[in-house]
Amino acid sequence: MSDANEQVLYEAHPAMFRNHPFLFVLNCILCLAIVGIIIFVVWYFRCRGTKLTITNEQTTLRTGLLSKFTNDVFHENVRNIIVRQTFFQRIMGVGYVGISSAGQGGIEIEVNGIPDPDRVKQIIDDCRDPRSGRDD
Structure with a gap:
């Protein structure tokens, strides 16, 4: 606008x-x-960065790709195992597993979307039961 009288129409x-x-x-x-x-790529890497490992002595949850967080619970210290499945999780065969031990006040290991959570609970129960037939 070069002129003071110019108007925008x-x-x-x-x-x-x-x-x-x-x-x-x-x-x-x-x-x-x-x-x-x-969103899919972030979700994929979060799933790949979370790993639940059960041995004959302990359960370990490792999370993270660049930075790592590891939580171990020895089976002899396990006091409670929570298995939770929604209707759709039951259809898909996955669920939530929470493990608490005697040494902590809350749930130490929490992981959602684990395949066959009832089997996870059964494996841990078998390992912590001294009558399960293990050779010590």
């Missing part, structure tokens, strides 16, 4: 949706897909 930006509605919708879907891919 009309000002606008090009219309994205009305000008190219198909392209606008396609771009929205692609944005959702990109966000979905990012």
Whole structure:
């Protein structure tokens, strides 16, 4: 605007949706897909970075890819094992497992989405039962 008497009579930006509605919708879907891919990749690495290991003496939960967190509970110290499954988790054969020991006030090992959580509980119960037939 070079003149002090000059007035703006009309000002606008090009219309994205009305000008190219198909392209606008396609771009929205692609944005959702990109966000979905990012969420999927993060979810995948969180699952791959979590590992529950049960030996004949202890249960170990390791989490993290770049930084690691490890929690061990010896079977002789296990006081409570919680298995929880929602309706859909039962259909899919996965569930939540929580393990508490005598040395701590709360649940020490918590992991969700573990395949066959009842089998996990049974394995730990068998290992902590002195009459399970183990040779010590």
